[in-house]
Amino acid sequence: MSTVSNVLNNPTIVSTGTRRRVEDAMATVGYVRNGAARQLRGAPSMTAGCVLLDSANPFFSEVARGMEDRLAESGCMLVVCSTDVRADRETRYLNMLEELGVRGVLLAPVSSDLEAAVALDRRGTPVVLVDHPRGRARLCAVTVDNARGGELAAEHLLELGHRRIALLHAEVRVRSLVDRADGLRRGLVAAGLDVSAALVPVSLPPPAGLAEAEAAVARVLALAPRPTAIVCFNDMAAVGVMRGLRSAGVDIPGQMSVLGYDDLVFAGQLAPALTTIRQPTRELGRAGADLLLAEGLPGHRHREIRFTPELVTRQSTAAPPRGHSRRTR
Amino acid sequence: MSTVSNVLNNPTIVSTGTRRRVEDAMATVGYVRNGAARQLRGAPSMTAGCVLLDSANPFFSEVARGMEDRLAESGCMLVVCSTDVRADRETRYLNMLEELGVRGVLLAPVSSDLEAAVALDRRGTPVVLVDHPRGRARLCAVTVDNARGGELAAEHLLELGHRRIALLHAEVRVRSLVDRADGLRRGLVAAGLDVSAALVPVSLPPPAGLAEAEAAVARVLALAPRPTAIVCFNDMAAVGVMRGLRSAGVDIPGQMSVLGYDDLVFAGQLAPALTTIRQPTRELGRAGADLLLAEGLPGHRHREIRFTPELVTRQSTAAPPRGHSRRTR
DNA sequence: CTGTTAGCGCATTCAG
DNA sequence: CTGAATGCGCTAACAG
Numbered sequence: 001m002s003t004v005s006n007v008l009n010n011p012t013i014v015s016t017g018t019r020r021r022v023e024d025a026m027a028t029v030g031y032v033r034n035g036a037a038r039q040l041r042g043a044p045s046m047t048a049g050c051v052l053l054d055s056a057n058p059f060f061s062e063v064a065r066g067m068e069d070r071l072a073e074s075g076c077m078l079v080v081c082s083t084d085v086r087a088d089r090e091t092r093y094l095n096m097l098e099e100l101g102v103r104g105v106l107l108a109p110v111s112s113d114l115e116a117a118v119a120l121d122r123r124g125t126p127v128v129l130v131d132h133p134r135g136r137a138r139l140c141a142v143t144v145d146n147a148r149g150g151e152l153a154a155e156h157l158l159e160l161g162h163r164r165i166a167l168l169h170a171e172v173r174v175r176s177l178v179d180r181a182d183g184l185r186r187g188l189v190a191a192g193l194d195v196s197a198a199l200v201p202v203s204l205p206p207p208a209g210l211a212e213a214e215a216a217v218a219r220v221l222a223l224a225p226r227p228t229a230i231v232c233f234n235d236m237a238a239v240g241v242m243r244g245l246r247s248a249g250v251d252i253p254g255q256m257s258v259l260g261y262d263d264l265v266f267a268g269q270l271a272p273a274l275t276t277i278r279q280p281t282r283e284l285g286r287a288g289a290d291l292l293l294a295e296g297l298p299g300h301r302h303r304e305i306r307f308t309p310e311l312v313t314r315q316s317t318a319a320p321p322r323g324h325s326r327r328t329r
Numbered sequence: 330m331s332t333v334s335n336v337l338n339n340p341t342i343v344s345t346g347t348r349r350r351v352e353d354a355m356a357t358v359g360y361v362r363n364g365a366a367r368q369l370r371g372a373p374s375m376t377a378g379c380v381l382l383d384s385a386n387p388f389f390s391e392v393a394r395g396m397e398d399r400l401a402e403s404g405c406m407l408v409v410c411s412t413d414v415r416a417d418r419e420t421r422y423l424n425m426l427e428e429l430g431v432r433g434v435l436l437a438p439v440s441s442d443l444e445a446a447v448a449l450d451r452r453g454t455p456v457v458l459v460d461h462p463r464g465r466a467r468l469c470a471v472t473v474d475n476a477r478g479g480e481l482a483a484e485h486l487l488e489l490g491h492r493r494i495a496l497l498h499a500e501v502r503v504r505s506l507v508d509r510a511d512g513l514r515r516g517l518v519a520a521g522l523d524v525s526a527a528l529v530p531v532s533l534p535p536p537a538g539l540a541e542a543e544a545a546v547a548r549v550l551a552l553a554p555r556p557t558a559i560v561c562f563n564d565m566a567a568v569g570v571m572r573g574l575r576s577a578g579v580d581i582p583g584q585m586s587v588l589g590y591d592d593l594v595f596a597g598q599l600a601p602a603l604t605t606i607r608q609p610t611r612e613l614g615r616a617g618a619d620l621l622l623a624e625g626l627p628g629h630r631h632r633e634i635r636f637t638p639e640l641v642t643r644q645s646t647a648a649p650p651r652g653h654s655r656r657t658r
Numbered sequence: 659c660t661g662t663t664a665g666c667g668c669a670t671t672c673a674g
Numbered sequence: 675c676t677g678a679a680t681g682c683g684c685t686a687a688c689a690g
Contacts (some may be wrong), residue, residue, distance in 0.1 A: 001659060005685060018659075030452065035428045037683035040666050046429060047376075047408065055397065055409075056611075061390035061428030068384065068411060077425060080384075080409045082397060096406060100362040100375060123359065153338065210594055239598045264595075265539060269568045282385075282551040332676065334669055347675075365665035369682050661690080663682080666683105 008033065027196035039101055048292055049079040050106040050130070051090060054207075056082070057235060058264045059281055060108070061213050063130065066285025067106055071280070074293050076103060084207055085110045085171045098125050104292040106285075114139070120214045126295035128305045130288050132175045135305045140291040141304040143233045146176045149309035152277055154257055155230050157309055157312020158191050162257065166200045166227040168237055169206030174182035175232050179262070184231065202225055204294050206236070213237035217244025228320035229257035235264045238274055242316070253318035263312050272313035337362065368430055377499030377621055378408040378426035379459070380419060382537075385411070387561060387593045388610055389437070392459065396435055403622050404483070405432060413536055413537055414439045414500045425452050433621040435459050435614075440502035448538040455624035456511070460546050461504045461619050463633045469620040470633040473608045476506045478638035479512020480519075481606055485640055486558050490648045491586065495529045495549045495556040497566055506562050509590070513560065519615025520604070530558055538637035542566035546573025555647035558586035564593045567603055571645070592641050602643035609636050 006014050014022070025031075039045055044055055046072055052060040060082075068078045079102060081093040090110050093141055094117070097105050104126035114129075114137045121127040121139055129141035155166055167184060167193060181201075188198050202220055204212040213232065217240075220230060232238040238260035244251060250256050260267060262278035264272040267274040285307045294300055335343050336351040343351070354360075377400055381389040388629050389411075397407045408431060419439050423446070424440040426434050433455035436446055450456040450468055458470035475626075486494055489580075496513060498506060517527050530643045531549055533541040542561065547571075549559060561567040567589035569583060581601055589596060589605035596603040616634045623629055639653055 001661075002685080002687090009685080013659090015659075032424075032452070033428045034369070034683050036365045036368040037666090039683090040363070040369055040668090040686080041684050041686085042666070043685080046425060050404075054394075056387075056391050056394035058385075058387055058390070061387070064386035064390075064409065065383075065411065067446070069407065075409060077378075077408050077422070078427070079406050080397065082404060094373060096404075097362075099362045099407070101363065101365050162527050197412065202432070206670095215465075235356065236594065237335075239595050242598055250400050265565070265594075266568050266595050266599065269571055269599050269600065270595065271602070273600070312405065330668090330677075335675090338669075342675095344675075365668050366682090367669080369666090369684090370668050370670085371682070372669080583663075659682085660689090662684105662688085664687090666685095667689100669680100672678090674675105 008088050009287075024211065036287060045101050046102045046105065047077050047079050047100065047102045048104050048289065049081060049093070049100070049102040051081045051083060051093045051097070052130070053106045053110070054082050055080050055238060057234070059133040059262045062281035063288075065091045066282035066287075067247070068285075069282075069291040070289035070293070076293070083110055084100075084320055085174060087111065087113075091116060094120055101188065102126065104295055106288045106292060109175070110171070113174050114181050124294060128288050128292045130284065133318065134302065138302055140295065140302045141160050142283065142284055142288040142291065142307075143304065144176070144307045146179035146309070147183035149188065149261065149277045149279070150180035150185075150198045151187040152309060152311040153180075153231050153261075154184045154187025154191070156275070156313070157231070157257065158187070158193075160257065160317060162229045163198055163320075164199060164200070164225060164227045165182050165195065166202050166223070168202050168204060168213060168216060168230060168232045168241070170204045170233055170237075172203075172204065179232065191295045195235065196290045208237070210240035210243075213240030214244040217241055217248060221248060227256075229259065229317065231259045233261055233275060235260040235276055238276070239270065242270065242274075252316055257320070259317055266312060267312070270316070272316045275317040276284035278310045279314050283307065301305050334335065351429075363384045370546075374430050374432045375404060376406050376429065376431045377433050377435065377618065378410060378422070378429070378431040380412060380426070380441070381423045381437045382414050382461070383411050384409050386563070386565060388591045392617075393611035395611035395616075396618040397614075398611075399615045399618035399622070405622070408643075412439055414503060416440065416442075420445060420485045423449055427452070433457065433615045433624055435621060437461065438504070441499070441504050452517060455621060457617050457621045457624075459613065467631055469624065469631045471613055471617040471620065471636075472633065473505070473506035473613065473638050475638070476512035476515065478590065478608070480516040481511040481640045482509075482560050482590075483513045484518025485589065485604070485642070485646065486560070487516070489523075489586065491558045491647060492522065492527055492528070493528060493554060495531050495552070495559045496544060496560060497531050497533060497535045497545060497561045498569065499562055499566075500535065501532075509562065518541065535565070536544055539565050539569035542569030546570055546577060550577060550579065556585075558646065560588045562590055564589040564591045564596050564603060564605055567605070567645075568599065571599065571603075577592045577617045578583040581584035581645055583614060584650055586646040586649070588646055594631070596641070599644045599645070604610070604643045604646040605641050606639050607639045612636065
């Protein structure tokens with residue numbers, strides 16, 4: 001028995017002949033290692049978990065693919081869980097993953113309440129935050145500078161001359177979205193604007209997807225004075241907004257500018273091509289998995305990796321219609 | 330010990346008082362069930378695996394989300410694996426999932442060689458085919474009628490008057506793509522056309538994504554006589570083709586019609602809005618997971634569930650430019 | 659190099 | 675309802 005075990009886990013110390021015999025025997029019998037038994041015995045798990053807001057959202061599916069690729073290099077597989085931004089689901093999945101004994105969890109949290117995540121980490125299941133800063137929590141994290149992303153949006157629209165901007169926002173508790181909104185406000189303030197007049201928040205009911213964004217367009221158009229630009233929290237919402245504006249007969253960008261976020265693969269191919277904020281998605285996931293796999297290694301220290309977003313200017317934003325603003329340049 | 334076990338697995342037979350005491354104790358101690366030990370003891374696994382061509386492709390990520398949702402209802406989680414249409418990766422993932430002891434595997438195979446999958450199923454890990462017919466294999470399957478999808482494409486383009494059609498195809502071994510091509514040919518034959526003249530296959534090198542599709546446009550445009558329509562095997566490829574045509578200054582649909590496949594959420598919002606074949610994605614995944622969970626139940630028999638695709642007519646297809654065909658209507 | 663043994667955490671069985 | 679004992683498949687430690 002121990003020789004067989006050695007062939008599997010310590011091949012070098014077994015003589016070539018014996019090893020061959022064992023391997024042949026395994027092949028003929030159709031032997032398959034029992035992962036559960038190995039794990040029970042203390043072997044590292046061959047799975048890692050990720051708990052994301054929505055794995056069907058192209059942003060997250062791309063992030064997950066990055067994780068998957070990095071994990072595969074270390075012989076691990078990825079368990080994918082979607083919370084739909086519901087705290088109860090997040091809690092449930094974290095518990096299930098802990099029971100499963102995953103090597104660690106990549107968590108895009110539904111809010112900044114990280115108590116459960118920190119406790120999980122303490123109990124021995126490493127947690128890496130995704131798209132959320134470490135803050136005071138003793139965890140690793142991979143993030144994108146969302147405040148900067150918001151600033152980029154503000155700077156771009158201000159430069160075009162917009163002075164009244166609708167901000168579509170979904171779940172205010174999701175940190176990355178809060179940060180973007182903060183950055184956007186900061187950008188307006190830096191330009192000397194009165195935020196309460198310049199920025200109109202428009203809240204989307206859950207699940208805050210494409211359909212909800214489309215429905216919210218009517219509310220934006222009904223505002224007085226009417227905003228001249230709509231900032232969306234992701235490209236999917238922007239697609240919904242574009243659909244809503246089209247059916248309302250509002251020209252983009254002539255009568256209304258639309259700004260997305262994520263730069264999904266198809267963003268440049270929309271009608272009109274979407275101006276948006278690009279973030280490195282696959283890299284984000286890969287970096288997260290990288291941090292996760294490094295946990296537990298000797299000398300490991302918690303780290304935060306931060307990526308930088310980037311404005312991609314296309315055709316969905318332009319100067320506001322005449323009479324709606326003073327042009328700055 | 331057995332009382333604790335009963336509280337967890339057989340709560341009804343434990344008196345309320347004792348149950349409470351046990352639950353309180355578990356809470357204060359921070360007890361977490363050990364999934365590996367349970368599984369070793371014979372409990373059903375809390376995971377199912379899926380092996381897809383590319384989890385980052387919106388089609389598959391939507392399918393996976395359907396699987397995830399259905400599994401969650403039964404307290405299970407989904408392990409997601411991407412093969413990138415490589416047989417070696419498929420084999421590797423199937424082995425890993427078997428070791429892991431998943432409840433079953435949802436497999437979108439890279440080819441019609443199902444030997445390994447059938448063997449896996451025989452050894453006790455149920456396999457459900459996704460987007461691939463059962464054929465002679467004794468497995469469950471969820472499929473879409475891909476041949477019909479190809480026919481729909483042919484009928485639509487013929488009706489518009491196209492008589493020379495480029496077919497972008499990626500990996501010919503993927504059954505769903507083969508079936509679509511067959512259906513397309515069948516549609517042309519049914520209209521009395523000479524397939525060898527009417528259909529020009531254009532093969533994309535792996536990974537056959539958006540970029541490869543974009544690059545292939547030049548080859549299509551160089552063909553003599555030049556085709557008047559390009560049929561793509563999915564919407565992502567269609568986006569690439571549209572990008573390529575745009576940069577070549579070819580008008581869609583004036584000079585070239587483009588037909589997609591999948592009807593991804595953004596298809597209607599592209600420039601021009603993409604004519605495509607819709608397939609039920611989330612339902613496909615959900616149905617697959619449903620079959621998987623039913624395996625092993627008493628009286629289970631292998632089944633195949635087949636969905637029907639649907640043509641969604643939008644603006645990327647139109648009659649060919651004058652002089653390129655006889656109009657039929 | 660090979661055989662033996664113990665124990666990982668759990669569920670189950672059998673006695674009380 | 676509770677306590678004790680057993681074995682799932684594997685690995686590590688040790689004795690031959």
